[in-house]
Amino acid sequence: MEKQTSTFDSSVADAQGTSVKPLPADRxxxxxxxxxxxxxxxxxxxxxxxxxGVLVHRRFRAPEVFSWASADMKASLELQLGALDASRAYxxxxxxxxxxWYGIGYVASAFGAEYLWPAGQAPATExxxxxxxxxxxxDPVPIENTPAGKRILEMIEYFLDATxxxxxxxxxxxxSPLNATTALxxxxxxxxDALDRPEDVAVLxxxxxxxxVAFFKKQAALIGGALVRPGHGFASSRHFxxxxxxxxxxxxxxxxxxxxxxxxxxxxxxxxxxxxxxxxCGNWSSKIPTVNSLAGLRTVDAALTARTDPxxxxxxxxxxxxxxxxxxxxxxxxxxxxxxxxxxxxxxxPGLKSIVVTYCDTAKEQQRAYDRIKExxxx
Numbered sequence: 198m199e200k201q202t203s204t205f206d207s208s209v210a211d212a213q214g215t216s217v218k219p220l221p222a223d224r225x226x227x228x229x230x231x232x233x234x235x236x237x238x239x240x241x242x243x244x245x246x247x248x249x250g251v252l253v254h255r256r257f258r259a260p261e262v263f264s265w266a267s268a269d270m271k272a273s274l275e276l277q278l279g280a281l282d283a284s285r286a287y288x289x290x291x292x293x294x295x296x297x298w299y300g301i302g303y304v305a306s307a308f309g310a311e312y313l314w315p316a317g318q319a320p321a322t323e324x325x326x327x328x329x330x331x332x333x334x335x336d337p338v339p340i341e342n343t344p345a346g347k348r349i350l351e352m353i354e355y356f357l358d359a360t361x362x363x364x365x366x367x368x369x370x371x372x373s374p375l376n377a378t379t380a381l382x383x384x385x386x387x388x389x390d391a392l393d394r395p396e397d398v399a400v401l402x403x404x405x406x407x408x409x410v411a412f413f414k415k416q417a418a419l420i421g422g423a424l425v426r427p428g429h430g431f432a433s434s435r436h437f438x439x440x441x442x443x444x445x446x447x448x449x450x451x452x453x454x455x456x457x458x459x460x461x462x463x464x465x466x467x468x469x470x471x472x473x474x475x476x477x478c479g480n481w482s483s484k485i486p487t488v489n490s491l492a493g494l495r496t497v498d499a500a501l502t503a504r505t506d507p508x509x510x511x512x513x514x515x516x517x518x519x520x521x522x523x524x525x526x527x528x529x530x531x532x533x534x535x536x537x538x539x540x541x542x543x544x545x546x547p548g549l550k551s552i553v554v555t556y557c558d559t560a561k562e563q564q565r566a567y568d569r570i571k572e573x574x575x576x
Contacts, residue, residue, distance in 0.1 A: 205507045212504060212531055213556055214260035219275035220282050222359035231363035233285055234292040241291055241434035244550075248523045251545075251574040252290040252552045253567050254432035256529075257283060264319045267299050270352045274359055281364065286560045288567035291432040291552060294365035294425050297352035297416075299345060301370055301443070304377040306343040307408050308335050320345075326382040329390045332401055340412035353419050365435070367428030368416040373444035374402045374462035377409065388449060395458050402462040410469045413440060427474045427496055431527045432552040439472030439495040447477055452487040464492045472496075476527075478506060482514040489518060496525040502540050504531040512544035520546035531556045534565035542573050 206212060244250050257280035259266075266272040277295050284293045302310055302322035312320040326332045340346035349369045356366060372380075378401055379387050391398050417424055425433035427441035442463060447455055467473030472495035475488050481499070488497060499515055500506035512528075519526050528544060528551050530537045537555055544551070553570050557563040 204503055206504065207507070211258065211260035211263070212506075213256065213529065214258050215256075215280065215283075215556065217257065217259050217276060217279040217283055219272065220279040221275055222278060225278040225282060225360070227360040227363040230281055230285070234365050237290055237292050238434060238436065242436040244290075244552075245434070245436040245438070247550070249521075249548045249550045251549070251570065252432070253288070253570050254291040254293075254552050254554045255284065255287040255289045255563050256432070256554050256556060257281065257287075257293045262296070262298055265317050267319060268314060270297075270355050273298065273352070274356055278360075287557070287563040288560070289555075289563075291434055292365060294367055294428075294433055295356050295360070296367045296429060297349050297356060297369050298429075299349045299352060299369055301372050301376075302380060303340055303343065303345040303349060303369070303412070304372065304405055304408055305380040306345040307337040307340045308332065308381055310380070312345060322380055324380070324382045328382055328386055329394060329397055329401065332381045333397060337404060337408060340408055341415050346412060350415065350419060353416060357420070357423070362421065362423055364423065365425045365433070366420050366423045367425050367433055368413055368420065368440070370429045371409065371413070371440055371442050373442040373447075373459075374405045374409070374466055375446050375459045376443055377405045378402055379446050384446075391450065391454065391458055399458060399462070402459070403465075406462050406466050406469075409466060413470055426471065430476060430529070431474070431496065431498060432554055437496070437525075439467060439474035439493075440470040441474045441476055441496070441498070442466065443476045443478075445477045445479070447484060448479060448481055452484060455484070456487055456490070460487070460491055467491070467493045467495075474498075480506075480508040480510050482510050485514060485518045489522065489524070494524050496527055498527040498529065500529045501544060502530045502532045502536055504536070505529050512540050516544045516546040516549060519549060519551075521548035523550060526551040527554060528552065529554045533557065534562050534569055537566045538569035538573065541570050545573055 259276040300320035310322040473493040476498040
């Protein structure tokens, strides 16, 4: 049984990561994994069509893929194939997938940002401009014409070739219009401009939406029938809708400012990508009414145990808010079967539509968590 703790372990580089052995593509049975994924898709399809229900997903996230290995597509693929291969031993309803992850700065690259590679870390970018006026004066290029965008498309082609296009794959990690725009010039200046010059900030947000939507369509066309959604940190399926957007900076603004200035950009992004999908790290429970008002809302994501996030969300607030809405709650719960069950018991309400995302260390512990979740949901 896993060691139980009620606190976040800051000594771990990736609390949601799983140590895996890289698996070369020529040793990975793509056809067998495709059959395995297909065997779970019927559950995903039924869940997608229903207004409520509970699925379980055991996320296999190889930490290196989201740091130094993103610079090496062969290493990234082999780590991910090792994760997919290992994942089949764990009880779940939603299969894992490949992701062509190459940092979160590719929108900024359209405005001229260059990737910086600290040793052993993920790529970073620095602010491109000094202020809003300089950002507005820039004529960005399509993301697929930038070094970062080209690399992502090359990764997709490489992954497809190595697996015969049989293995589920998401597009690369997506940042919300708000998150992506804050990378263009100093964040403190950006938020002051949001208060003083909201119309001009809205123009810049609109350009970011246009760039992001166009690049998603490029990726989706390339991935084709292997595409799963919402992608990245979400349990994903060919039957699910929308595109996961990380909106962590939403916690920096008031509900009114978010609703008036930033929500319209996210809603337009969602309308053009199959539905609005919201993620934020940390405790965003105070923003639940605002997020629940987003047009076209399909899915929200929240960390619900102490081992998942340094400031986890209260499960009760999410159960109360989302039960009966038809919105899917991607509920991340790092911890033992007992910890997961305790959190889910606090979360669950009749009418809730949720995918419980677990990270149990062993297949035996995962089976215990799976059984407990299903038992609670059926009681």
